[in-house]
Amino acid sequence: MQLDDLPTPCLVLDKGKLERNLERMSSAMRRHGVSLRPHLKTAKSADVARLATAGEAGGITVSTLAEAEYFADRGFLDITLAVGITPEKLDRVAELSLRGASMNVITDDVETAGIVGAHPARFKAFIEIDSGGARAGVDPNGDELLQIGRALGDKRAGVLTHAGHSYEGRTVDAIKKVAEQERLSVVTAAERLRAAGISCATVSVGSTPTMSHVERMDGVTEARPGVYMFQDVFQAIIASCTLDDIAVTVLASVIGRRPSKNRFVMDAGALALSKDRSTAATNEDAGYGLVWDIDGKPSFGEISIESVAQEHGVASSAKPLPFDQLHVGTKVRIAPNHACLTAAAHDRYYVVDGSREVIAEWDRVNGW
Amino acid sequence: MQLDDLPTPCLVLDKGKLERNLERMSSAMRRHGVSLRPHLKTAKSADVARLATAGEAGGITVSTLAEAEYFADRGFLDITLAVGITPEKLDRVAELSLRGASMNVITDDVETAGIVGAHPARFKAFIEIDSGGARAGVDPNGDELLQIGRALGDKRAGVLTHAGHSYEGRTVDAIKKVAEQERLSVVTAAERLRAAGISCATVSVGSTPTMSHVERMDGVTEARPGVYMFQDVFQAIIASCTLDDIAVTVLASVIGRRPSKNRFVMDAGALALSKDRSTAATNEDAGYGLVWDIDGKPSFGEISIESVAQEHGVASSAKPLPFDQLHVGTKVRIAPNHACLTAAAHDRYYVVDGSREVIAEWDRVNGW
Numbered sequence: 001m002q003l004d005d006l007p008t009p010c011l012v013l014d015k016g017k018l019e020r021n022l023e024r025m026s027s028a029m030r031r032h033g034v035s036l037r038p039h040l041k042t043a044k045s046a047d048v049a050r051l052a053t054a055g056e057a058g059g060i061t062v063s064t065l066a067e068a069e070y071f072a073d074r075g076f077l078d079i080t081l082a083v084g085i086t087p088e089k090l091d092r093v094a095e096l097s098l099r100g101a102s103m104n105v106i107t108d109d110v111e112t113a114g115i116v117g118a119h120p121a122r123f124k125a126f127i128e129i130d131s132g133g134a135r136a137g138v139d140p141n142g143d144e145l146l147q148i149g150r151a152l153g154d155k156r157a158g159v160l161t162h163a164g165h166s167y168e169g170r171t172v173d174a175i176k177k178v179a180e181q182e183r184l185s186v187v188t189a190a191e192r193l194r195a196a197g198i199s200c201a202t203v204s205v206g207s208t209p210t211m212s213h214v215e216r217m218d219g220v221t222e223a224r225p226g227v228y229m230f231q232d233v234f235q236a237i238i239a240s241c242t243l244d245d246i247a248v249t250v251l252a253s254v255i256g257r258r259p260s261k262n263r264f265v266m267d268a269g270a271l272a273l274s275k276d277r278s279t280a281a282t283n284e285d286a287g288y289g290l291v292w293d294i295d296g297k298p299s300f301g302e303i304s305i306e307s308v309a310q311e312h313g314v315a316s317s318a319k320p321l322p323f324d325q326l327h328v329g330t331k332v333r334i335a336p337n338h339a340c341l342t343a344a345a346h347d348r349y350y351v352v353d354g355s356r357e358v359i360a361e362w363d364r365v366n367g368w
Numbered sequence: 369m370q371l372d373d374l375p376t377p378c379l380v381l382d383k384g385k386l387e388r389n390l391e392r393m394s395s396a397m398r399r400h401g402v403s404l405r406p407h408l409k410t411a412k413s414a415d416v417a418r419l420a421t422a423g424e425a426g427g428i429t430v431s432t433l434a435e436a437e438y439f440a441d442r443g444f445l446d447i448t449l450a451v452g453i454t455p456e457k458l459d460r461v462a463e464l465s466l467r468g469a470s471m472n473v474i475t476d477d478v479e480t481a482g483i484v485g486a487h488p489a490r491f492k493a494f495i496e497i498d499s500g501g502a503r504a505g506v507d508p509n510g511d512e513l514l515q516i517g518r519a520l521g522d523k524r525a526g527v528l529t530h531a532g533h534s535y536e537g538r539t540v541d542a543i544k545k546v547a548e549q550e551r552l553s554v555v556t557a558a559e560r561l562r563a564a565g566i567s568c569a570t571v572s573v574g575s576t577p578t579m580s581h582v583e584r585m586d587g588v589t590e591a592r593p594g595v596y597m598f599q600d601v602f603q604a605i606i607a608s609c610t611l612d613d614i615a616v617t618v619l620a621s622v623i624g625r626r627p628s629k630n631r632f633v634m635d636a637g638a639l640a641l642s643k644d645r646s647t648a649a650t651n652e653d654a655g656y657g658l659v660w661d662i663d664g665k666p667s668f669g670e671i672s673i674e675s676v677a678q679e680h681g682v683a684s685s686a687k688p689l690p691f692d693q694l695h696v697g698t699k700v701r702i703a704p705n706h707a708c709l710t711a712a713a714h715d716r717y718y719v720v721d722g723s724r725e726v727i728a729e730w731d732r733v734n735g736w
Contacts, residue, residue, distance in 0.1 A: 007433070007457075009736055041678055063679045065375070083635060083679045084623035086697040089375075108624050109696045128624075135680055136624045136633050164677060255452035256476050256496075256504045265504050267451060271712050272736070275643040309532060310409055310708050311431045311451045312503055328477040329454040340678055344639050344713065347735050367715050368377055368640070 003294055003356040004331060008253040009272035011346040012333060013048075013362070014296065015353045017247035018229060022052050025211065025228045032217040037061050037080060039206065039226030042340045045349065046074040047362040052229060059102075061206075061224040065092045070365035072101045080104040080204075082160065082224065084128060084136055087115045094121030104157050108138045113151035124157035126204065127193075131185035132178070133164035140189035149198040158202030159189040162224070166209035170282065172239050179210035187219035212240040232339040233286045234278040248343060249296055249333040250289070251350070252313065259323045263316040266291070268334055269308040274341035289334040289342075291315050293325075294356065296333045300325065305334065371662055371724040372699060376621040377640035379714040380701060381416075381730070382664065383721045385615035386597060390420050393579065393596045400585040405429050405448060407574065407594030410708040413717065414442040415730040420597055427470075429574075429592040433460045438733035440469045448472040448572075450528065450592065452496060452504055455483045462489030472525050476506045481519035492525035494572065495561075499553035500546070501532035508557035517566040526570030527557040530592070534577035538650065540607050547578035555587035580608040600707040601654045602646040616711060617664055617701040618657070619718070620681065627691045631684040634659075636702055637676040642709035657702040657710075659683050661693075662724065664701050668693065673702065 003012065029036040038052040041063035049060055049071060059078035062068050068079050069092070077100055081093065085105040097103050103123035107113050108130075116125045127148045130137030138144040140159075149156060163182035169175035182205045190200040205217075206224030208231075217223075230248040231241040252268035270288075279286040287304035300322050305313040313334070315321070326332075336342035344366055351360040371380065397404040406420040409431035417428055417439060427446035430436050436447050437460070445468055449461065453473035465471050471491035475481050476498075484493045495516045498505030506512040508527075517524060531550035537543035550573045558568040573585075574592030576599075585591075598616040599609040620636035638656075647654040655672035668690050673681040681702070683689070694700075704710035712734055719728040 007460075007736060008454075084633065084696070086376075086621045086623055086635070088621070088697055092375075107696075112696045134629070134631075135675075135677060135682055253454045253456070255454055261502070263502075265452065267454070270642075270644070270709055274638075275645070275709065276638070277643070277645075307503075309503060314503055328452070328475075328480045329456055341638055341643065345735070367713070368375060 001358040003251060003352065003358065006251055006350055006358065008251055008331065009268040010251050011343060011349050012249050012251050013349040013351050014247045015351050015359070017245060018048065019051060021229055021231055021241070021245055021247060025225060026055060028211065029223050032214065034217050034220050035059070035222040037204070037222050037224050038229070039082065039224045040067060040071065042226045042343065043229055044343070044364045044366065045362050046071065048229060049076060061226070064368045065089060066368050067365055068096055068103070072096050072099060078102045080126070080224070082106055082162070084108060085112065085116070087112060090116065090119055093123050094119065097121045097123045106160055107148065108136055110144055110147045110151060113148040117151045117153040117155055123155065125152050125155050126157045126160035126202070127152070127189065129159050129161040129185050129189045131161040131163045131182045133162065135164050137161055140185045140192070145189055145192060146196050146198065149193045156199065158200050158204060159186045159193070160204040161186050163205070163207045163210050166207045167278070169209060169238060172213050175209045175213045175238065176215060179214040180216060182210050183216060183220055190219065208235060209238055209240050227339055230339040230343070232336050233290055234337050237279060237282045237284045243335065246335050248339050249292065249335050250342060252332050252334055254326050254328055254330040254332065257323060257326055257328065261316070262321050263314060264321060264326050266313040266315065266332060267311060269312045270310050271345050273305070273308060273313060273334060273336060274338060274345065275308065276338035276341045279337050286337055288313060289336050292333045292335060294331045294333060369726040371619060371720065371726065374619055374718055374726065376619050376699065377636040378619050379711060379717050380617050380619050381717040381719050382615045383719050383727070385613060386416065387419060389597055389599055389609070389613055389615060393593060394423060396579065397591050400582065402585050402588050403427070403590040405572070405590050405592050406597070407450065407592045408435060408439065410594045410711065411597055412711070412732045412734065413730050414439065416597060417444060429594070432736045433457060434736050435733055436464055436471070440464050440467060446470045448494070448592070450474055450530070452476060453480065453484070455480060458484065458487055461491050462487065465489045465491045474528055475516065476504055478512055478515045478519060481516040485519045485521040485523055491523065493520050493523050494525045494528035494570070495520070495557065497527050497529040497553050497557045499529040499531045499550040501530065503532050505529055508553045508560070513557055513560060514564050514566065517561045524567065526568050526572060527554045527561070528572040529554050531573070531575045531578050534575045535646070537577060537606060540581050543577045543581045543606065544583055547582040548584060550578050551584060551588055558587065576603060576608050577606055595707055598707040598711070601658055601703050601705050605647060605650045605652045611703065614703050616707050617660065617703050618710060620700055620702055622694050622696055622698040622700065625691060625694055625696065630689050631682060632689060632694050634681045634683065634700060635679060637680045638678050639713050641673070641676060641681060641702060641704060642706060642713065643676065644706035644709045647705050654705055656681060657704050660701045660703060662699045662701060
């Protein structure tokens with residue numbers, strides 16, 4: 001099967017680019033002497049997870065219980081669910097433990113830590129630390145850190161943070177500073193716990209921007225980046241990668257053209273691409289994604305999708321569009337702003353390796 | 369089962385509100401003497417479609433081939449696929465025709481119209497008209513209208529438009545003007561076709577804002593609104609409904625709380641809610657959605673979600689948040705900005721009817 005034969009819109013994954021992205025991160029983490037526990041929230045695929053964990057310790061990170069169950073069913077038995085747990089969700093976690101999975105959850109809540117600590121099942125829990133992103137996590141210098149550490153008791157796995165604010169960095173220097181802030185937050189927390197006689201085995205950090213540029217990782221034991229596997233236009237703009245590294249694109253068809261208005265419409269809109277506008281906050285706004293040709297090359301010139309409706313993506317441009325190459329039915333590939341959100345609307349990957357030949361179909365686990 | 373027992377995040381549909389929304393639109397269209405061909409792109413559910421077509425002619429509108437196939441499998445055999453068709457997609461349309469479905473496609477492209485006109489299968493096709501939204505469709509006063517009309521030959525079903533720019537209206541008067549522009553565009557097109565000796569049986573319009581306020585529908589034969597079934601915060605802001613009419617909400621759990629920063633975090637983020645920010649373009653920005661209590665009431669005061677990550681929604685407020693009612697595990701219901709996009713991440717509805725009791729689970733068809 002060839003890309004030309006696929007129903008549109010659909011998700012295309014370039015295996016060669018994926019493997020290069022994986023190797024780059026793996027070797028960086030090896031250099032730093034930390035374990036790589038890849039975050040599968042972007043890929044949500046056992047096939048990708050097998051490649052991403054090859055040569056690593058084997059542990060993975062997930063963002064939903066549905067992912068945890070999917071990966072456990074496929075032999076991944078060391079799983080960190082890195083979104084704050086609620087007491088009610090512990091039943092599904094405990095069931096995975098009973099089935100043989102080594103499960104870790106996270107919390108930044110004293111009351112929840114008490115419930116986790118008293119739970120009869122064998123899972124473990126991280127104390128979530130706020131490294132400056134102000135999304136979740138306790139202050140590494142606050143009292144709650146020690147309270148949660150004590151409440152977790154034997155279930156305490158260590159400390160964990162995600163420097164989500166690395167996405168606000170616009171220069172490599174700015175991102176390096178966030179990486180050091182990320183490191184310091186968990187190392188400080190671990191040292192305070194240990195000074196209080198509370199053990200802290202694992203010290204976990206991770207975001208693709210920080211792990212792409214981090215200089216010091218002393219005191220850190222593991223990293224959990226995710227989007228590095230696929231990369232995307234936003235990551236290219238903030239220098240985590242180049243546009244050529246983007247492994248996942250949306251294959252779409254032209255469904256309408258209006259040369260008089262220098263505009264054409266594709267069958268990939270708000271659902272197939274997501275409404276992520278992260279690139280709008282940079283100097284290189286890519287609209288809702290960059291439009292490349294079916295071979296994934298920017299042969300049409302710089303075209304981005306300026307507006308989307310549910311199933312429509314509309315491209316227009318200040319420069320004349322190449323309508324001689326764009327007919328109804330012409331297939332294009334759209335590089336996404338944010339690979340995690342774009343991929344989430346699709347139930348499978350059509351895998352290629354540098355050509356138009358589809359060499360595999362890989363499934364994905366969506367939902368919760 | 370009760371809402372309290374559901375895994376979060378998930379989608380909750382209030383049947384009573386749904387039925388009231390359906391009846392309001394059905395009776396409005398009856399008053400205007402036009403057929404209602406409900407657009408199922410929002411609901412993507414056979415159970416909802418059965419209610420939405422009760423007492424109507426039975427035809428439905430869909431936005432993807434996956435929806436067309438799903439609904440045909442469930443006995444809906446008069447289907448308009450209202451997103452521009454490509455030649456390659458005609459095979460799946462033809463297969464539905466062979467299975468007994470009365471299929472309509474749409475196009476605004478002369479070349480595609482020729483291919484449609486020459487196709488051996490028995491489906492029909494609408495000429496898509498641009499009523500001012502500048503997304504798709506031909507100029508009702510241009511030459512292409514007649515060229516496409518002739519090229520479609522026996523397959524010509526009529527003319528069709530969607531006034532997507534009604535979403536830009538901020539007053540009922542502005543939306544009434546768009547409704548009249550929408551009507552005039554297709555009526556003009558139909559009259560020009562007929563004057564040229566080209567028949568035009570069906571004259572089709574439709575968007576929820578325009579159909580909520582339309583005053584004249586002479587010359588129009590059918591309407592295709594969709595989001596009116598569920599409504600959402602954006603539709604409430606532009607006066608298609610009230611906040612109390614919103615039938616679909618996301619049930620979520622509090623997963624973290626930080627009283628010192630007047631902030632709490634829920635397990636519904638960019639995926640469970642979508643990144644739709646349509647309300648930001650109004651005077652009543654609702655962030656990524658309004659946070660109500662588990663009974664769907666605004667008992668917490670006016671709280672909206674100010675930022676989202678993939679699985680995190682963060683609420684903060686200028687006023688002190690009611691942390692005495694918000695603990696880790698507390699369930700809330702989030703009213704979405706844009707019901708179509710929010711629903712699309714979920715594979716089912718948990719149906720309630722004014723209470724916390726879950727009376728049914730209804731499936732959805734996602735993807736393409």
